[in-house]
Amino acid sequence: MNNAAQLAISVSGLRKSFGDKTVLDGIDLNVPQGTIFSLLGANGAGKTTTVKILSTLIAANGGRAEVAGHDVASDPDSVRAAIGVTGQFSAVDNLLTGEENLRMMADLNHLSKKDRKRRTADLLERFDLTEAARKPASTYSGGMRRRLDLAMTLVGNPRVIFLDEPTTGLDPRSRRGVWQIVRELVADGVTIFLTTQYLEEADELADRIAVLEDGRLVAEGTAEQLKRRIPGGHVLLQFSEPSGFQTAQRVLGQDAHSDGDALALRVPNDGSLHSLKALLDRLDHESIDVDTLSVHTPDLDDVFLALTGDSDNEKVIDR
Amino acid sequence: MNAAATTHPLRDSTTMVRRNLKRMVRYPSMTVQLIAMPILLLLLFVYVFGGTLGAGVGGPSGGRAEYINYMVPAILLITIATTVQGTAVSVAMDMTDGIIARFRTMNIARVSVLTGHVIGSLIQAFLSMAVVIGVALLIGFEPRASFGGWLALVGVLAAVAFALVWLTVAIGQTSQSVEAASSLPMPLMFLPFLGSGFVPTDSMPGGLRWFAEYQPFTPIMESIRALLMDNPVGDDLWIALTWCAGIALLGYVWAKKLYNRKT
Numbered sequence: 051m052n053n054a055a056q057l058a059i060s061v062s063g064l065r066k067s068f069g070d071k072t073v074l075d076g077i078d079l080n081v082p083q084g085t086i087f088s089l090l091g092a093n094g095a096g097k098t099t100t101v102k103i104l105s106t107l108i109a110a111n112g113g114r115a116e117v118a119g120h121d122v123a124s125d126p127d128s129v130r131a132a133i134g135v136t137g138q139f140s141a142v143d144n145l146l147t148g149e150e151n152l153r154m155m156a157d158l159n160h161l162s163k164k165d166r167k168r169r170t171a172d173l174l175e176r177f178d179l180t181e182a183a184r185k186p187a188s189t190y191s192g193g194m195r196r197r198l199d200l201a202m203t204l205v206g207n208p209r210v211i212f213l214d215e216p217t218t219g220l221d222p223r224s225r226r227g228v229w230q231i232v233r234e235l236v237a238d239g240v241t242i243f244l245t246t247q248y249l250e251e252a253d254e255l256a257d258r259i260a261v262l263e264d265g266r267l268v269a270e271g272t273a274e275q276l277k278r279r280i281p282g283g284h285v286l287l288q289f290s291e292p293s294g295f296q297t298a299q300r301v302l303g304q305d306a307h308s309d310g311d312a313l314a315l316r317v318p319n320d321g322s323l324h325s326l327k328a329l330l331d332r333l334d335h336e337s338i339d340v341d342t343l344s345v346h347t348p349d350l351d352d353v354f355l356a357l358t359g360d361s362d363n364e365k366v367i368d369r
Numbered sequence: 370m371n372a373a374a375t376t377h378p379l380r381d382s383t384t385m386v387r388r389n390l391k392r393m394v395r396y397p398s399m400t401v402q403l404i405a406m407p408i409l410l411l412l413l414f415v416y417v418f419g420g421t422l423g424a425g426v427g428g429p430s431g432g433r434a435e436y437i438n439y440m441v442p443a444i445l446l447i448t449i450a451t452t453v454q455g456t457a458v459s460v461a462m463d464m465t466d467g468i469i470a471r472f473r474t475m476n477i478a479r480v481s482v483l484t485g486h487v488i489g490s491l492i493q494a495f496l497s498m499a500v501v502i503g504v505a506l507l508i509g510f511e512p513r514a515s516f517g518g519w520l521a522l523v524g525v526l527a528a529v530a531f532a533l534v535w536l537t538v539a540i541g542q543t544s545q546s547v548e549a550a551s552s553l554p555m556p557l558m559f560l561p562f563l564g565s566g567f568v569p570t571d572s573m574p575g576g577l578r579w580f581a582e583y584q585p586f587t588p589i590m591e592s593i594r595a596l597l598m599d600n601p602v603g604d605d606l607w608i609a610l611t612w613c614a615g616i617a618l619l620g621y622v623w624a625k626k627l628y629n630r631k632t
């Protein structure tokens with residue numbers, strides 16, 4: 051992975067500010083070819099700004115960024131020839147039909163007439179737009195427009211694709227359809243740079259995830275690595291009798307925290323069979339009567355809440 | 370520059386022109402509105418004011434027949450002004466639709482997005498002017514231009530339209546909304562009135578008269594009038610063409626700068 055030729059995106063020390071406001075304050079990231087990289091961050095964290103810089107729309111104030119082996123600042127045309135971008139807000143020609151939009155993209159990608167016809171028909175089919183192909187895009191639903199937007203991005207067979215919140219506003223079925231297409235693209239060796247608000251989406255798709263907060267990447271790794279970083283896993287024990295509750299509290303001591311007013315204890319636990327058995331053995335040994343037991347493993351929501359934002363979530367980290 | 374990044378300005382511009390013409394067809398209410406305005410003004414001035422104003426423009430016969438020959442150049446400029454108003458709206462729609470952002474991330478000849486608008490609008494301007502001249506002929510317009518005169522006329526009108534279209538391609542990019550874009554080129558509509566478009570400038574009071582004589586539309590309208598009526602054009606033609614070249618250059622540089630900005 052040290053080999054620069056293998057990296058589809060390579061960024062170091064990237065900085066951007068708008069007036070006094072620093073949005074990106076030194077970002078480093080590397081995305082190997084043929085993988086999916088997901089950038090998470092709260093609203094206004096700078097995800098779209100990052101995508102705009104990497105896709106040559108705006109210039110950074112500092113640092114270096116290479117996409118598909120070309121510097122975004124000094125050789126933007128070569129970058130543009132290699133990338134496809136689906137921005138956060140739709141970029142279709144509303145007065146043209148879906149088919150005309152795709153044909154225009156084919157022409158701008160200099161496809162031959164024959165290829166243009168085939169590619170347009172393929173994409174309409176693949177994105178379930180064949181029926182609406184002859185209707186102006188202005189009459190499309192939000193989801194259809196989103197799909198058309200994505201289809202337009204794929205016309206030129208880009209090697210690196212930026213998707214800025216590609217499934218925002220899509221229903222669960224369409225969202226899974228997009229995921230499927232993303233997986234197929236990656237199987238063909240395409241690199242995907244994805245921003246999303248849906249942590250499930252990052253969990254589902256991304257090889258690596260980075261969390262953007264206050265202009266820096268505060269965490270980076272696989273979904274598993276990120277989940278391990280926060281002590282979110284626990285077992286929730288619910289008691290029916292105060293006596294059982296008190297005994298358990300005494301036995302488990304430091305480990306257990308009462309959960310609100312209810313007769314419930316929250317015991318940190320990684321959810322593995324071994325550690326669960328150990329906990330159950332301790333309870334059994336003291337003949338403590340447990341009403342219900344539930345295992346909570348951390349999901350990316352916990353990671354996100356722990357790593358972004360402040361006061362409210364501090365206790366999650368402290369716990 | 371490597372092979373992957375070579376551009377095809379001609380092909381890309383053709384694609385963009387086709388796109389803009391399709392948009393005009395798809396959005397006919399706008400085109401109709403843009404042609405209706407100059408035709409209404411033509412009818413208004415010929416039938417309501419023509420009888421009286423015609424007496425003031427001199428000429429052998431005077432009256433309505435003489436007046437229509439006098440004011441057709443102004444109507445042609447108003448036709449160009451309404452067309453470029455459409456250009457500004459169309460450019461602003463592109464900006465707000467976000468499609469320009471898509472074009473900017475593609476390896477297409479950069480200027481083609483703008484030339485698409487410019488050439489599309491020029492075609493529209495000439496179609497509109499043909500309709501307007503057709504209506505004028507129906508209600509008594511009698512041009513006396515020779516064949517060479519008509520050719521020169523097409524050249525002058527093309528120069529004027531070209532200059533104003535580039536200017537509004539820039540203006541369209543600066544406006545924050547489509548509504549704002551539709552009102553920004555409004556002053557262009559008034560310039561023919563504040564010049565020799567509908568009445569000779571010597572009938573105007575001091576300050577206004579000074580402005581009317583030196584503003585760009587006056588030499589342009591004088592040239593068009595001379596060519597239509599087969600009179601000698603004199604210096605007006607060169608002054609008019611110089612103005613057009615200046616405005617075109619300003620519009621082009623400004624529009625390109627706005628398009629290439631990276632903030």
Ligand SMILES: Nc1ncnc2c1ncn2[C@@H]1O[C@H](COP(=O)(O)OP(=O)(O)OP(=O)(O)O)[C@@H](O)[C@H]1O
Nearest residue numbers: 068073091092093094095096097098099100138632
């Ligand atoms: N052109 C601009 N001028 C001034 N400030 C800007 C500009 N573009 C973005 N910003 C600011 O930069 C910050 C980051 O914006 P950005 O759009 O990158 O956030 P984001 O992470 O994509 O948010 P969201 O999840 O809401 O899409 C915001 O505070 C925004 O106000």
Ligand SMILES: [Mg+2]
Nearest residue numbers: 097098099138
């Ligand atoms: Mg965003």
